[in-house]
Amino acid sequence: MDFSEKSPTIKQLRITKTGKESGKMYHSPHQFEPMSLSDRQLEEVQPLVEQIVRSSIKLTAAAHETTRAGLRELVRQMNSYYSNRIEGQSTHPHNIERALHNDFSRQPDEARLQRIAIAHIDAEIALELHIGNESALTTDFLIEAHRALYERLDPEDRISDDGEVIVPGQIRTRDVEVGRHIPPTAASLPAFLERLDQVYGPTRSWERTLITTACAHHRVAWVHPFLDGNGRATRLQSHCALWKLSEGLWSPNRGLARSTTAYYAALQNADSARRGDLDGRGNLSAAGLFEWVKYFLGICQDQVAYMSSMLALEGIKQRIEALIIFRSTQDKSIRREAILPLVHIFGLGPITRGEFAQMTGLGERSARSLLSKLLADRLLVSDTPYGPVRFGMPLNSLGMIFPNLYPEVDQLLA
Structure with a gap:
């Protein structure tokens, strides 16, 4: 899987019909080994993995459940925005919010982007409910992720760059090229998918799930099982694989999109062939996979740390106070007496209207x-x-309540 460094968007991941002899054709699962880290590499990343797990567990107890439920909705919108931005098909968060209220643009191109955003949100909700007690790292779940997204789009909204209508959940039936990378032949995909299940499918501890999700994210993208939509389906799978740990309060998508060049570079680096006798025993580079895993884990660490800082009570108290004071200078009907009940509701949950007045x-x-x-x-x-009333998170407040969640909305008037 090879990405252009210049402007890494889906437009550059040109998929072409191929059956030619140019380039190496992959046809056997041994050709994408190694699929996991060595014992030494596992030992090196273990402290980071343990830190992510501890911080994530602590995060799931922050604020009240109703506040966390509101934040989960916000994270789904964020995931849709950022995952589609990686593909070069994002719309402004304000347009996503409008679409959630069935307010679509009269501009056909913008309305299409809104529909794609809503499809991603609805697919994520369905997939989170689909997780159950099984691992989300199976190929069945990956196929379901692709289907859940594309079946929510009309045929005209799921046309590939070369004009084909993408069939939801359908494994590709022809050989393709993606940039300079030639994924496995279509005929060999069943064997590659079976190997993915053998290595990544079993359920694991949270620590091992983090590492396995990182490895699977690259190897699935390398296999390129679908004609189009591989990136979106893979990111949906990774989000859901980590959902039991994150409880939907954080997701790697934000970090991947905010470091897109590094994201593509790390993926491309993990594509490389074995670099010599000291680089594992597989066909692909063990060092390249390790560097990708470290990058992915660093993204997870950053996202957990960001959300932890956003939900810390002292910090949220200061930001709610700043928001209300700012708004009170713009609108006299907003009074500073709102600060205390808002902070209370954020941390301890809904209150009656009489309690609010008191x-x-x-x-x-x-x-x-x-x-x-x-x-x-x-x-x-x-x-x-x-x-009773509970805490709300309107888009025009996020720049002050959750700064940098969406840099694009920080400029909206609070």
Whole structure:
């Protein structure tokens, strides 16, 4: 699998019909060994892996469950945005939010990108429910990931660069070239998929799942099992493979998209052939795979650390306070008395409307007016007109509440 360093988008991953003798044709699973790390390499990354697991477990206890549920929805939107951006088909987060409310652009190209974004979000929800007690690193799950995404798109929205309509979940039936990489022959794909299942399919501890997910991410992409959509399906699989650990509160997609050049370079480096007698015993480079795994684990570490810092109570208290103070200077109906109940709701969960009024210390009419304004601005959310209120995460607040989650929305007025 080879990517251009110049501008690594899906447009550069040109898929062409091939059956020619130029280049090496892969036809046997031994040709993509090694598929896992050596004992020495495992020992070297073990401290990092343990740190990621500990931090992720701690993160799943941060804030109240209703707040974490809201954050999971936000992460799904983030995954859709970032995974599609890697493919050169992203739309602004504001347009994703509009599409979630069934508000699609009148511009055909923009509306298509919105539909792709929504399909990714809906596919991710379905796949998270599909995980169960089995590993998400099986080829059956990978095929389901491809199907879940593409079956949510109309045929005109799933046309490859060479004009073919992509069939959801269909393994490719012809040989292809991807840049300078020639993936395994179509006839040999069943054998490669069987080998992927043998090595990556069994369930493992969280530590080993992290490492296995990293290895599988590259080797699946190298095999290129689908005519198109391999990157999206692989990233969906990786997200779901780590979901039981992350509980959907973080995902590698954000980090991969924010370091796209390094992402492609690390993938390409892991494509390389064995570099000599000291580079393992497989056909591909053991050192290249190890460097990819370290890159992927570093991405995971960075994402867990980022979300941990965002959910730390003292930090969120300061950012909520800054948001309300800023908004109060723009709109007199936003009052600083909202700070305490908002921080409380973030950390401890929903409260009744009467409890909200009491926590503000305002009179009944003033408290009711403030509550109505926060609900209108979606900083508070309620399922019924008189029900309890929980913490909301509107897009135009993210630049202050979760800075750098989407750099593209940090410029929106808070």
